[in-house]
Amino acid sequence: MTTTEMMTLKTEPFVLNFGPVHPSTHGVYRMRATLDGEVVLDIEPVFGYLHRGVEKLAEERTYTGFIPLTDRLDYISSMSNNLAYCLAVEKLAGIKVPERAEYIRVIIAELQRLVNHFIAVGTFLNDCGAYMTPVVYMLREREKILDLFDMVCGQRLTYNYMRVGGVSQDIPDEFLPALKKLTGTLPRFIEEMEWLIKQNEIFLARTKGVGILSGETAINCSISGPVARGSGIKWDLRKADPYSVYDRFEFDIPTCEAGDCYDRYRIRMEEMRQSLRIIEQAMRDIPSGPVRADVPHLIRPPVGEAYAHIEAPKGELGFYLASDNSIAPYRCHVRPTSLINLTALREMVRGWKVADLIVIFGSIDICLGEVDR
Amino acid sequence: MTVALSGKEIASQIEEKSPGSVEESSQDSLVVKSDSLLSVAAFLKDNETLKFDYLNYITAVDYFSYFEVVYQLTSLEHNHTVVIKTRCYSRENPAVPSVIGVWQGADFQEREIYDLMGIKFEGHPNMKRIFLWEGFPGHPLRKDYLQ
Numbered sequence: 001m002t003t004t005e006m007m008t009l010k011t012e013p014f015v016l017n018f019g020p021v022h023p024s025t026h027g028v029y030r031m032r033a034t035l036d037g038e039v040v041l042d043i044e045p046v047f048g049y050l051h052r053g054v055e056k057l058a059e060e061r062t063y064t065g066f067i068p069l070t071d072r073l074d075y076i077s078s079m080s081n082n083l084a085y086c087l088a089v090e091k092l093a094g095i096k097v098p099e100r101a102e103y104i105r106v107i108i109a110e111l112q113r114l115v116n117h118f119i120a121v122g123t124f125l126n127d128c129g130a131y132m133t134p135v136v137y138m139l140r141e142r143e144k145i146l147d148l149f150d151m152v153c154g155q156r157l158t159y160n161y162m163r164v165g166g167v168s169q170d171i172p173d174e175f176l177p178a179l180k181k182l183t184g185t186l187p188r189f190i191e192e193m194e195w196l197i198k199q200n201e202i203f204l205a206r207t208k209g210v211g212i213l214s215g216e217t218a219i220n221c222s223i224s225g226p227v228a229r230g231s232g233i234k235w236d237l238r239k240a241d242p243y244s245v246y247d248r249f250e251f252d253i254p255t256c257e258a259g260d261c262y263d264r265y266r267i268r269m270e271e272m273r274q275s276l277r278i279i280e281q282a283m284r285d286i287p288s289g290p291v292r293a294d295v296p297h298l299i300r301p302p303v304g305e306a307y308a309h310i311e312a313p314k315g316e317l318g319f320y321l322a323s324d325n326s327i328a329p330y331r332c333h334v335r336p337t338s339l340i341n342l343t344a345l346r347e348m349v350r351g352w353k354v355a356d357l358i359v360i361f362g363s364i365d366i367c368l369g370e371v372d373r
Numbered sequence: 374m375t376v377a378l379s380g381k382e383i384a385s386q387i388e389e390k391s392p393g394s395v396e397e398s399s400q401d402s403l404v405v406k407s408d409s410l411l412s413v414a415a416f417l418k419d420n421e422t423l424k425f426d427y428l429n430y431i432t433a434v435d436y437f438s439y440f441e442v443v444y445q446l447t448s449l450e451h452n453h454t455v456v457i458k459t460r461c462y463s464r465e466n467p468a469v470p471s472v473i474g475v476w477q478g479a480d481f482q483e484r485e486i487y488d489l490m491g492i493k494f495e496g497h498p499n500m501k502r503i504f505l506w507e508g509f510p511g512h513p514l515r516k517d518y519l520q
Contacts, residue, residue, distance in 0.1 A: 047481075048504035055489070056513050219449060222428050222478025235449055241375035307445060307456075309429070320432050320443070331514075333432040340430075343480050372504060 013041055016354075020049045024127050024358045027368030038353045043346055047339070050372035058332035063089050063299040064164060066332065071158035073334060074370040076119050079112040079149070080312040082162035087243055088308035088319035089164045093301035095293055101166035102245045103286040107179070108152070108161065109244075109310075110275040110282070111145050114186070116313030117268040117275075118142045120226075120365040124265060125197065127362030128206045134197070141189055144182055151175050164299060166292030176283060183276055183283075190272050197265075207261040211348045211360030214259060221343040225315025226267040227364055231259035237311035249281045261363040268365075298327045312337055314365055334373055338366035376453040377401070383423070383455055387413055402443075402456035407469045410459050414475045417446060417457070424448045425455065428476035431483060433490045435516045440467050440492055461492060471497040489514040 019030035028049035034041045054073065058066045070085045071078040083105055090097060097105075119142065122135030146156045152171050153161040161168055197203055213223070218231045228235060236253040238246040254270035256263035301323040309318030318335035341364050349357050384398035387405075394409035405413050417425045425446035433442045439460045447454045461467040471494035473479045483494040484503040491512035494500060502509065511518050 048502075048506070051504040053513060217477075219426050220477045221480075222430075222476065233449065240452055305434075305443075307430075316429065318430060320430065322434050331432075331434045333430070335430040339481050339485075340478055343478055 011037070018357075020046075024362065025368075026123060026362070026366060027371075029366070029368055029371065033354070033357065035354065040349050040352055040354060040357050043349055043357070045342060045345065047372055050368050052373065054373045055332055055334065058329050060328065062327050063093075063301070063329065064297070066329070067163065068158065068160045071160055072369055073336075073373060074312070074314065074317070074338065074367040075157060076367050077112045077116040077313045078157065078159050079108050079161060080116075080310065080317060082159065083109055083244075084308060084310045084312065084317045085319050086162045086164050087310065088306055088321050089299065089301070091308045092304065092306035092321050092323055093164070093299055095165045095295060097166055097244075097293055098290045099245075099287050100170075100289045101291045101293075103282050104152075104167050104171055104291060105162065105244055106246065106249075107279055107282045107286075108149075108167075110278045111148065111179075113275045113313040114272055115142050115145050116365075117272050120313075121193075121197075121265060121268050124261075124359075124362045124365070125203070127358050128203055130200070130203065134193070137193065141186065148175065148179060148182065151178065163292060163295075165295035166290070168292075170291045176286075179279070179283060183279055186276055187273065190269065194269050204262065206356075206359055207265060207363070209258070210261045210356050211352065211363060212259050213344055213348050217344055217347060218259070222340050223315070223344055225312070225337060225341065226264055226271065227315065227341055229253065229255045230264040230267045232257045237309060237316060241309070243308070243310055246278075248285070249278045251277050261359055264363045264365075300325055300327055307335075309335065314338060314367070314370075315341055334370075336370050336373060338368070338370040342366060342371065374452075375447065378453050378455045380455065380457075383417075383457075386420075386423075387416060390416055396460070402458055404441075404458045404460060407459045407461055411470050411472065411475070413457070414472050417455075418475055422451075424450055426450070428472070428478045429454070431472075431479055431486065433486045433492055433514075435490065435514065437516060438462070440490065442469055442486070442492065444472070466493070467491065468493040468495050470495050471500075473497055488512070491515060 013034050013036045016033045016035050019025040020028040030046040032044045070081040073081050118138040122138030125134040150156050153159050213231045215231045215233050218228045234255050251274045254267050303325050305322040307320045309316050315337035317337050320333040321329050322331040324330040349360050379400055380398045380403035384395045384403045394406050396406050397404040417423050425448050427447045427449050429445040429447055431444050439462045442459050444457050459469055483497050486492050488502040488504055
C-alpha cells in the first residue's frame with residue numbers, strides 16, 4: 001500500500017455490546033458503547049433484564065406481605081431495604097417503634113453497610129485487575145457478619161427481619177458478645193486491607209483522576225451516597241434527615257474533593273470505620289424492652305401518602321406509598337438508588353478507554369435487582 | 374432535620390410570580406398546572422431562598438379520573454423539602470412536560486413512568502421504554518391493566 005493510499009483510509013466509530021451477561025457488569029446490565037478505537041465516545045445503557053414488576057406486585061399484597069419482596073431489590077443489602085419500607089409504612093400508619101427495636105435496627109443496618117462496602121470494594125478491585133484475591137478476603141469478613149444475621153433471623157441473604165413496628169424477633173443472648181468480638185477484630189482488618197490497597201501502584205494508576213464526577217453534576221443528576229460524597233457533597237441522610245435513632249450517635253461524614261474512582265473507594269473505606277463507631281455506641285446504649293409494637297396483622301393506614309427514605313449503603317433509598325384505606329398499598333414506588341446513580345455514568349466515561357469504562361462503572365457500585373426491580 | 378415546607382406557602386410565592394399556575398395546595402403538597410410546570414420548576418430551582426437543586430424522585434399514581442405525577446424536591450443548602458404534583462386528565466394521551474432540562478436526574482425516572490404508566494414526557498430526548506420491550510401491550514402500573 002502506498003503512502004497516498006494509506007492517507008485516504010478512514011476510521012469510523014463502531015458499536016460494542018457489553019453484557020447483559022458479562023463478569024464486570026455485576027449482574028445483567030447491558031450497555032452499547034460507541035468506540036473510536038479504544039476511546040469511549042458514548043454509551044447507551046439498556047435495562048430491564050431483571051425486571052419483575054415489584055411495584056405492581058406490591059398492589060396485590062398486604063403491607064406486611066410485601067416485605068419479603070423488598071429483600072430482592074438490592075440483594076446485597078436486604079436489611080436496608082426492609083428498613084426503608086417499614087419506615088414508610090410506619091410513617092403512613094403512624095406506628096411508633098419501641099426503643100430496643102430502634103437500636104437493633106441501627107446495629108443491623110450498620111452491619112449491612114459493612115457487608116455492602118466489603119462487596120463493593122472487593123468487586124471494584126476485581127474490576128481494576130486484582131482478580132479474586134482481595135474480594136476473597138472481603139468475603140471472608142462478610143461471612144462473619146452473615147453468621148450474625150443468621151443468628152438473629154435464620155437467613156443469610158434474604159433476611160425478612162424488619163417488621164412494621166419493630167423487628168421479627170429479639171436478638172438472642174449470644175448475639176451481643178459475638179458482635180463485640182467481631183467489632184474488636186474488624187478495625188485491624190480494615191487497616192490491613194487499606195494498607196494492601198493504597199500502596200499498590202497499579203491500583204493508584206487505574207483509579208486516581210479517572211472518571212471524575214463534579215459536585216455540580218452529581219447534584220443535578222440526583223446522585224446520592226458514597227458517589228456523591230466522593231465528589232465533595234456533604235450530604236448523608238443519617239445526619240441531614242435523621243431517622244430511627246441516628247441522632248443519638250456520634251459519627252462523621254467522610255467527604256473527598258476530587259470525585260474520581262479513588263475517592264469513591266476511599267469514602268467506602270472510611271464509612272466502614274464510621275459504621276463501627278455507630279455500632280459500638282449502639283451496643284453500649286441498647287435498652288431492654290419489647291422489640292415490636294402492637295400492630296394488627298392486616299394494617300389499614302388512613303387515606304394518604306407517605307415517603308420515607310434512608311441512607312442505604314449505596315445512597316438514598318426511599319419508598320413512596322399511597323393508601324386508599326385498604327389492606328394493600330394503592331401505589332408503592334421504590335426510589336431506586338442504583339438506577340439514579342447511573343444517570344451520570346454517560347458523562348463520566350466519555351473520553352476514557354474501554355478498560356477505564358469497567359473501572360468507572362465498578363466504582364459506582366450498583367445492584368441490578370434494584371435497577372430493574 | 375429536613376424541614377418540609379408548607380405547600381400553601383410555596384403556592385403563594387409561585388402565584389405571586391406567575392398567577393394562575395397553581396391548581397390546588399395543601400399543607401403537604403401543591404398541585405401545579407401541567408402547562409406551567411417548567412416555569413415553576415425553574416423558579417423553584419433558581420430562587421435564592423428556596424433553591425431546590427436536588428430532585429429526590431419522580432413517581433406517578435393512577436387515580437382513574439386523572440394521573441398524578443409526584444416530584445419531591447430538596448435543597449441541599451437550606452435542608453428543606455417540598456412535594457409538587459401535576460395532573461393529566463386524558464387517559465388516551467396523557468402528557469406532561471419533561472423536567473430533564475432543570476434536573477437531569479429525571480432522565481431514567483421519566484422513562485420508567487412512560488414505560489409502566491404510559492405518561493409521555495414532552496421534551497425528553499429519549500422517550501422510549503426502559504424496562505419492557507418495544508411493542509409490549511399496555512402499561513402495567515395502570516389500574517385498568519389486565520394481565
